[in-house]
Amino acid sequence: MVTFLAGGTGTPKLxxxxxxxxxPAATAVVANTGDDIELGGHLVCPDLDTVLFLDGDVLDxxxxxxxxxxxxxxxxxxxxxxxxxxxxxxxxxxxxxxQTAGRDIARWRRFSGVAEFMHIGDRDRAVHVTRTSLLDExxxxxxxxxxxxxxxxxxxxxxxxxxxxxxxIIHTPSGPMHFQEWWVGHNGEPAVEDVAFxxxxxASATDAVLTALDDTVVIGPSNPVTSLGPMLALDxxxxxxxxxPVVAVSPFIEDTVFSGPAADLMAGVGLEPSTAGVAEAYxxxxxxxxxxxxxxxxxxxxxxxxxxxxxxxxxxxxNRAVETALxxxx
Amino acid sequence: MVTFLAGGTGTPKLxxxxxxxxxPAATAVVANTGDDIELGGHLVCPDLDTVLFLDGDVLDxxxxxxxxxxxxxxxxxxxxxxxxxxxxxxxxxxxxxxQTAGRDIARWRRFSGVAEFMHIGDRDRAVHVTRTSLLDExxxxxxxxxxxxxxxxxxxxxxxxxxxxxxxIIHTPSGPMHFQEWWVGHNGEPAVEDVAFxxxxxASATDAVLTALDDTVVIGPSNPVTSLGPMLALDxxxxxxxxxPVVAVSPFIEDTVFSGPAADLMAGVGLEPSTAGVAEAYxxxxxxxxxxxxxxxxxxxxxxxxxxxxxxxxxxxxNRAVETALxxxx
Numbered sequence: 001m002v003t004f005l006a007g008g009t010g011t012p013k014l015x016x017x018x019x020x021x022x023x024p025a026a027t028a029v030v031a032n033t034g035d036d037i038e039l040g041g042h043l044v045c046p047d048l049d050t051v052l053f054l055d056g057d058v059l060d061x062x063x064x065x066x067x068x069x070x071x072x073x074x075x076x077x078x079x080x081x082x083x084x085x086x087x088x089x090x091x092x093x094x095x096x097x098x099q100t101a102g103r104d105i106a107r108w109r110r111f112s113g114v115a116e117f118m119h120i121g122d123r124d125r126a127v128h129v130t131r132t133s134l135l136d137e138x139x140x141x142x143x144x145x146x147x148x149x150x151x152x153x154x155x156x157x158x159x160x161x162x163x164x165x166x167x168x169i170i171h172t173p174s175g176p177m178h179f180q181e182w183w184v185g186h187n188g189e190p191a192v193e194d195v196a197f198x199x200x201x202x203a204s205a206t207d208a209v210l211t212a213l214d215d216t217v218v219i220g221p222s223n224p225v226t227s228l229g230p231m232l233a234l235d236x237x238x239x240x241x242x243x244x245p246v247v248a249v250s251p252f253i254e255d256t257v258f259s260g261p262a263a264d265l266m267a268g269v270g271l272e273p274s275t276a277g278v279a280e281a282y283x284x285x286x287x288x289x290x291x292x293x294x295x296x297x298x299x300x301x302x303x304x305x306x307x308x309x310x311x312x313x314x315x316x317x318x319n320r321a322v323e324t325a326l327x328x329x330x
Numbered sequence: 331m332v333t334f335l336a337g338g339t340g341t342p343k344l345x346x347x348x349x350x351x352x353x354p355a356a357t358a359v360v361a362n363t364g365d366d367i368e369l370g371g372h373l374v375c376p377d378l379d380t381v382l383f384l385d386g387d388v389l390d391x392x393x394x395x396x397x398x399x400x401x402x403x404x405x406x407x408x409x410x411x412x413x414x415x416x417x418x419x420x421x422x423x424x425x426x427x428x429q430t431a432g433r434d435i436a437r438w439r440r441f442s443g444v445a446e447f448m449h450i451g452d453r454d455r456a457v458h459v460t461r462t463s464l465l466d467e468x469x470x471x472x473x474x475x476x477x478x479x480x481x482x483x484x485x486x487x488x489x490x491x492x493x494x495x496x497x498x499i500i501h502t503p504s505g506p507m508h509f510q511e512w513w514v515g516h517n518g519e520p521a522v523e524d525v526a527f528x529x530x531x532x533a534s535a536t537d538a539v540l541t542a543l544d545d546t547v548v549i550g551p552s553n554p555v556t557s558l559g560p561m562l563a564l565d566x567x568x569x570x571x572x573x574x575p576v577v578a579v580s581p582f583i584e585d586t587v588f589s590g591p592a593a594d595l596m597a598g599v600g601l602e603p604s605t606a607g608v609a610e611a612y613x614x615x616x617x618x619x620x621x622x623x624x625x626x627x628x629x630x631x632x633x634x635x636x637x638x639x640x641x642x643x644x645x646x647x648x649n650r651a652v653e654t655a656l657x658x659x660x
Contacts, residue, residue: 040372040459040462040463041371041372041459041462041463041466042370042371070403071401071403071452073400073401073403073452073453073456074404074452074453074455074456074459075456077452077453077455077456077457078456078459078460080456080481081456081457081460081478081481082460082481084480084481084482084483085477085478085480085481086480087477092463092467094466094467095467095468098466098467098468101432102431102432102433103432110466112463112464112466112467113459113460113462113463114460114463114464114467116459122401122403122404122407122452123403123404123407125404125407125455126403126404126405126407126408126410126411127407127411129370129371129404129408129443129446130408130411130412130443130444132370132371132443133370133371133422133442133443133444134442134444136371136424136428136440136442137422137424137425137428137442137444138425138428147415147417148411148415150414150415150416151410151411151412151414151415152414153414
C-alpha cells in the first residue's frame with residue numbers, strides 16, 4: 001500500500017503514469033482542501049476534483065482542471081447577466097458575517113457566484129451541486145467524496161485531508177485574500193508576504209487519512225506552500241509523516257520550477273524557491289527524487305531521473321524512480 | 331397604472347398580449363413566491379422567472395417555464411452522477427434541521443440537488459446562481475429581482491410578493507409536502523387534503539408591493555389556491571385588495587379548467603372547482619372576465635369574451651375585456 005499526497009497539478013501528473021508501478025487498488029490519494037472555495041453556494045474542491053476527473057478518465061489534460069470537452073453555458077450566462085446588470089465581475093468575497101454562516105466546511109472562503117470568477121464547466125458544475133447537496137443531506141466531505149469516486153468509477157481511494165474547514169489565505173500588501181482570489185482572480189498578484197491556513201489549528205485529519213498515512217507516502221512535484229502546506233499545517237498529519245517512510249519529488253530543477261506559483265509562494269514564506277527550499281519544507285522526507293540536472297546536495301538518499309512530466313510515459317519513469325527511492329528507505 | 335398578480339402560467343399568458351392595452355412602463359407585476367424552492371443550494375423562483383423570461387423575450391413558450399433553446403448539460407450530468415453512484419432520484423427534501431439553516435428566505439422548502447428533480451436548464455441555472463449570490467451578498471429578494479429585471483431589460487416592474495419566506499405546503503394522505511414536490515416530483519399526486527402557506531402569518535408584503543396595490547389590480551387566469559393563495563394569505567395584501575378595484579379572469583369555463591392543477595387544489599381546500607369557486611376565493615373582486623360560454627351567475631359586473639389564451643392575439647383580446655371591466659369598476 002502507498003499513499004500519495006496531492007494538490008495542484010504536480011502530483012496528479014505523477015499519478016497519470018502510476019498504474020503499472022503502484023496498483024491503483026492499493027493506492028490512496030490524500031488531497032489538499034485548503035484551496036477549496038464555496039462559489040455561488042457550491043463547494044468547489046479543485047484538488048479533489050483533478051484526481052476525481054483524472055482517475056475517472058474525463059480530465060481536461062490541457063489545463064489539468066475541469067472536464068475535457070465540457071460546455072460552459074451557465075458560466076457564460078453568469079457573465080452576461082452581470083454585464084447586462086452592470087455588476088462588477090469580482091472576485092466578490094461575501095460579507096464577513098456570511099463567511100461563518102451556512103455550511104461549516106466552507107468557512108472563510110465563501111464567494112458570490114455573480115460573474116463567477118472561476119471558470120466552471122456545465123458537467124463540472126454537476127459535481128459541485130452533487131457534493132454540496134450530499135453535504136447538506138448530512139454527509140461528511142470524506143463520505144461525499146467516496147460517493148463521487150463511485151460515480152466516476154475510481155480504483156484508487158480518494159480522501160480529503162480533513163472534514164474540517166481550512167482556508168489558504170495569501171497575505172499581500174493589498175491585504176489578505178483566499179488563495180483562489182489571488183491565483184485565479186488576480187493571476188498570482190500582488191506580492192506574497194505570508195501564507196496562513198485559517199482553521200488549521202482546530203482542524204484534524206480524518207481517521208481514513210491517518211490510516212492511509214500508516215503506509216509509505218509519496219509527495220509528488222506539487223507546490224509545497226499551498227498544495228502541501230494545508231496538510232502539513234495539521235499537527236496529526238505532520239506527526240504521521242515523521243513516523244512513516246516518505247519520498248518526495250521536487251517540483252524544481254535546482255532553482256527552476258516546472259510550473260505554477262511555487263516560487264513566489266515559497267519566497268513569500270521565507271523558503272528558498274528551489275529544491276533546497278523544498279527539502280527544508282519537508283524535514284520528514286526520507287528520500288527525494290530529483291531531476292538528472294539537479295545536483296542540489298541533500299542529506300537523505302536521492303534518486304535521479306528526468307523529472308519532466310509531459311505524458312504518461314514520463315510519469316511512469318518518475319514513478320519507477322519513486323519506487324526505487326522507497327525501496328531504499330522503507 | 332395597473333398591477334397584475336401573477337403565478338403559474340395563467341397570468342403570464344395574459345401578460346403576453348398586454349402591451350398594447352396596458353403600457354409596460356405603467357404596469358407592475360407582483361409574483362407569487364410560495365412555489366419557490368431552494369434546490370441544490372440555489373433559490374429557484376418559478377413564478378418570478380416566468381415573467382422575467384417572458385418580458386426578457388427568452389421564455390420557452392411551449393412549457394411556459396425556462397428559457398427557449400436552453401441546454402441542460404448540468405442537469406443531465408446530475409442524473410448521470412446519481413445513477414452511477416446508486417443514489418435515489420428524489421425529490422430529496424433536506425433533513426428537518428437543514429430546513430431552517432442557511433438563508434431565511436428558503437425556509438421549509440430546501441431540497442438536495444442530487445439528481446435534481448426539477449429540470450433546470452444551463453442558462454436558467456445562471457439566473458438562480460446570480461439571484462442566490464446577490465441574496466448572500468446582502469440584497470433582499472425585491473432588490474435582487476430588480477437587478478435581474480435590469481439584466482433581462484424588463485419594461486414592466488417585477489416584484490416578489492414578499493421578502494419573507496412563505497412555503498406552499500400540500501397536505502396529502504402521505505403527509506405534507508412542498509407544492510413542487512407534489513406537482514413536479516409526483517405529478518400532482520397523491521390527493522390534496524389541504525393547502526397551507528407556511529410562514530404566511532409572520533410574513534408581510536413589501537412596501538413596493540403595497541404601493542403597487544394602490545393601483546387597480548388584475549388577476550389573470552392563474553390557479554387561485556397555489557398561484558394566488560400565498561399572496562392572499564398575507565394580511566396586508568388581502569386588505570389592500572379589498573380597498574382597490576380588482577378585476578379577475580376566471581381560469582375556468584364554468585367547471586372546466588383550461589390547464590394545470592387548479593381543480594384538484596380547489597377541491598382539496600373545499601372550493602368548488604369552477605368559476606363560482608374562483609369567485610368565492612376572490613371576495614374582494616369587483617368584476618370578472620368570463621368566457622363567452624361561461625354563464626356562471628355572479629353578483630359583480632361580468633365582461634365576456636373568448637378567454638382562450640393560445641397566443642398574443644388571444645391575450646390582447648382578453649386584456650381588452652379586462653380593460654372594459656376595469657372601466658366599469660374603477
